Amino acid sequence: MTSPIDELRPDEISIISGCLLAAEEGPFFPEWEFQTLFGVDRAALRNVRLHWPDVSLKDEIVYVSIINSLTHLLAYPHGDEKALERYVPQRRGKIRQVLDRLRTLGLT
Numbered sequence: 001m002t003s004p005i006d007e008l009r010p011d012e013i014s015i016i017s018g019c020l021l022a023a024e025e026g027p028f029f030p031e032w033e034f035q036t037l038f039g040v041d042r043a044a045l046r047n048v049r050l051h052w053p054d055v056s057l058k059d060e061i062v063y064v065s066i067i068n069s070l071t072h073l074l075a076y077p078h079g080d081e082k083a084l085e086r087y088v089p090q091r092r093g094k095i096r097q098v099l100d101r102l103r104t105l106g107l108t
Helices: 010-025 031-038 044-050 062-075 081-087 091-106
Strands: none
Touching: 010 044, 010 062, 010 081, 010 091, 031 044, 031 062, 044 062, 062 091, 081 091
16 A cells, blocks of 8 residues: 555645645535546545545545645636635645645656
8 A cells, every 4th residue: 555654745745635625625616517527526535535644545536536636726717715725725836746746756
């Protein structure tokens, strides 16, 4: 099992946690298109969030939930930056850095 604790720094784990929570509970993604955008339903993403970081980064549901949370919080035109800052105070630049780091680890 590839554990996030083995691969990621504590700040990166925290940012991913905030992104998972934002994707699940935030005002960013309407229910009617959530599964289309994420490739998983909200309940599956919630399950990943509840077990994070004690998950395998090689698990497809975990991988899709994390990558799509970070990607869509950056790229989806939600237009609510203030709400995003409540979930991820480090802001978009840090989300992008974590996404880039996942790429360097070969996880994207």
